[in-house]
Amino acid sequence: MNTLEWLEYLTAFDTVSRHSNLGLIETVRDALKAQGLDPWLNLNAEATKANLFCTLPAHNGETQGGIVLSGHTDVVPVDGQDWASDPFQLTDKGDGRLYARGACDMKGFIAAALALVPEALALPRTKPLHLAFSYDEEVGCTGAPFMLAELRERGIRADGCVVGEPTSMQPVVAHKGLNLYRCRVHGKAAHSALTPQGCNAIEYAARLICHIRDLADAWRAEGPFDQFYDVPCTTITTNQISGGIAVNTIPEACEFSYEFRNLPGMSPDGIQARIDQYVQNDLLPRMRREFPGARIDIDRGATAPALDASEQAAITQLVRALTQDKSVRKVAYGTEAGLFQGIGIPTVLCGPGSIEQAHKVDEFVETDQLVQCDKFLRQLARSL
Numbered sequence: 247m248n249t250l251e252w253l254e255y256l257t258a259f260d261t262v263s264r265h266s267n268l269g270l271i272e273t274v275r276d277a278l279k280a281q282g283l284d285p286w287l288n289l290n291a292e293a294t295k296a297n298l299f300c301t302l303p304a305h306n307g308e309t310q311g312g313i314v315l316s317g318h319t320d321v322v323p324v325d326g327q328d329w330a331s332d333p334f335q336l337t338d339k340g341d342g343r344l345y346a347r348g349a350c351d352m353k354g355f356i357a358a359a360l361a362l363v364p365e366a367l368a369l370p371r372t373k374p375l376h377l378a379f380s381y382d383e384e385v386g387c388t389g390a391p392f393m394l395a396e397l398r399e400r401g402i403r404a405d406g407c408v409v410g411e412p413t414s415m416q417p418v419v420a421h422k423g424l425n426l427y428r429c430r431v432h433g434k435a436a437h438s439a440l441t442p443q444g445c446n447a448i449e450y451a452a453r454l455i456c457h458i459r460d461l462a463d464a465w466r467a468e469g470p471f472d473q474f475y476d477v478p479c480t481t482i483t484t485n486q487i488s489g490g491i492a493v494n495t496i497p498e499a500c501e502f503s504y505e506f507r508n509l510p511g512m513s514p515d516g517i518q519a520r521i522d523q524y525v526q527n528d529l530l531p532r533m534r535r536e537f538p539g540a541r542i543d544i545d546r547g548a549t550a551p552a553l554d555a556s557e558q559a560a561i562t563q564l565v566r567a568l569t570q571d572k573s574v575r576k577v578a579y580g581t582e583a584g585l586f587q588g589i590g591i592p593t594v595l596c597g598p599g600s601i602e603q604a605h606k607v608d609e610f611v612e613t614d615q616l617v618q619c620d621k622f623l624r625q626l627a628r629s630l
Contacts, residue, residue, distance in 0.1 A: 249616050250344075252357035254336040256319075257346035263320040263385045266294045270319055274298060274360065274379065281363060285377075288393045295381040297393035301402070302366055302375040304630070312374035312630060313561065314407040314591065315623070316582060317356040318383030318390070321348035327607040343610040350599035354611040355410025358598065358619040362627060371630040376404055383582055386426060386548020390582045394589050403591075406561025408626070409583040410597030412604055412611075415618045416575060417565045418595035420474070422507040423552035424580035425514045429454065429544045431489075434537040435498035444496030445537035448489045450529055451500035454542070455484045457524050458504055461517075472509055474576040480517070481578075482506035503547075507578060510554035518546075551584035559592035568625045569596065577601070596622070 247255065259270040271287060278285045278300050285300035301309050324333045324347055331337040333347040346353075359377055366375050381389035411418075431451040436444030462482045471478045482504060489500030508514050525542050533540035555562050566572055579601065586593040598615035 247361060249358045249361040249620055250613075252360045253344065253349065253354055253616070256353040256357055257336045257348050258334055260334050261320050261348070262323050263382055264323070267319045267381045268294065268296060271296045271298050271379065271381075277360070278363065278377075281367065283363075288396050290381070290389065290392070295389065297381055297389055298377070298379045299393060299397065300377040302363065302371075302377075304372055304374050305370050306372075308372075309374050310403050311405045312376060313626065314376040314378050314404045314586065315355075315359045316378040316380070316407055316409045316586065317352050317359065317597075318380045318582065319353075319356065320381055320384050321351065321353075322384050322605045324607075330608055333609075342613055344613060344616075345608055345610045347609055349611040350412045350609050351601075351604035352411055352597060352599070354412075354599055354616055355597040355619060358616060358623055359410070361620065362623045365624065366627040369627055369630070371627070373405070373630040375627060375630060376402075378407075380582060386424065387550040387580065387582050387585060388548050390585050394585055398589060405592070406559065406564070407583070407586045407591045407593040408561070408565060409581055409586070409593060409595050410619070411581050411595050412597050412599035412601050413575070413595050414600050415569060415596060415598055415615060415622060416571055416573070417562070417569055418575045418577055419553075419555040419557070419562060420510055420576040421553045421581055421583065421595070422475070422480070422509060422578050423514055423584065424505065424507055424548070424550040425518070426503065426505045426547035426549070427518070427544055428501065428503045428547055429542065431500045432541045432543070433498055433533065434496070434540070436496040438494045438496055441496060445533055445540050446496050447500040448497045450533055450542075451487070451489065451502055454521075454525065454529060455487075455502060455504075458482055458484055458521065461520065470509065470512070472576065474574050475509070475578055477578045480506060480508045480512050482517070507580070508552060510552040514549070550580040550582065551588055553581065553584040553587055553593065553595075555587070555594050556592060561592045562594050564626070564629060565594050565596050568622055568629070
């Protein structure tokens with residue numbers, strides 16, 4: 247199948263992150279097996295989702311080294327969005343755009359990679375080409391780490407990786423890290439007429455939230471800065487909160503979630519340590535003067551490390567040469583690229599479509615972007 251046929255096929259699978267991706271993954275696995283390849287799946291604990299990894303060996307059978315083409319198979323929900331067409335049916339309206347959930351983010355790249363396979367197999371490559379398709383990227387890059395751990399167990403090495411997130415087919419060499427946390431503040435309930443007998447969890451949660459905002463304000467004012475980003479500093483925000491049971495009851499519990507997106511070079515553990523220090527040295531002593539059993543629990547959620555690609559890395563130079571693009575681009579959103587970099591595989595981002603279209607109603611990818619991606623991947627395969 248060509249890229250458009252693969253894209254129509256892939257977008258027909260509802261792989262919203264809360265659902266299984268096995269239908270898509272197993273279909274791709276079978277298509278690769280039919281071409282004489284030996285893909286393997288890396289299942290989650292419930293066996294409801296899977297990563298897929300497949301090596302196209304070099305002409306001499308070599309499987310080590312070479313380049314990984316990486317993409318995630320899950321997509322964001324369409325709940326509450328008023329689509330003009332079926333989001334899980336690729337629609338061509340004759341305007342140079344193809345509409346479907348995931349058409350841009352990022353089944354377009356996966357489609358192009360799969361369409362490349364027959365041609366890549368026919369090339370006299372001296373190095374292998376690898377395909378890495380993951381699950382649950384959209385909920386914090388939680389699937390790919392299991393696949394990468396198995397890569398290390400199997401002793402599979404690669405010289406470089408291209409993550410095909412939508413970058414308008416322009417190289418992106420860095421992105422921020424993503425770190426999610428959930429905080430639970432436990433106080434003591436009391437009738438609101440007897441306020442001194444309670445310990446107000448919401449009010450102490452509010453103090454911590456204000457401290458988090460103070461950190462954000464300081465970074466925004468004082469840096470460190472990297473002007474290549476559209477948001478040039480590390481950010482931290484509180485995005486969800488719940489607590490209390492009645493208007494006349496001192497709340498025993500309050501729960502909120504916060505996230506920070508750190509610039510490469512800023513330690514996520516160092517950032518969280520500042521929050522923990524405030525909790526231990528300021529908030530908890532004050533709370534326990536009111537209620538000795540008070541506590542604050544902070545749990546780490548999903549994380550995605552920052553990416554900071556080396557300009558000297560062979561994969562960076564290759565992607566720049568193939569796209570004829572020397573501009574430095576860095577993005578605030580997170581991807582799986584930092585995970586590949588973390589196991590020693592130099593990685594850059596380059597894929598079809600614009601991030602401006604991702605996650606939106608009537609998501610689309612321009613057909614010209616897919617044409618550019620086909621050309622790019624064909625040249626990349628020939629470079630091997």
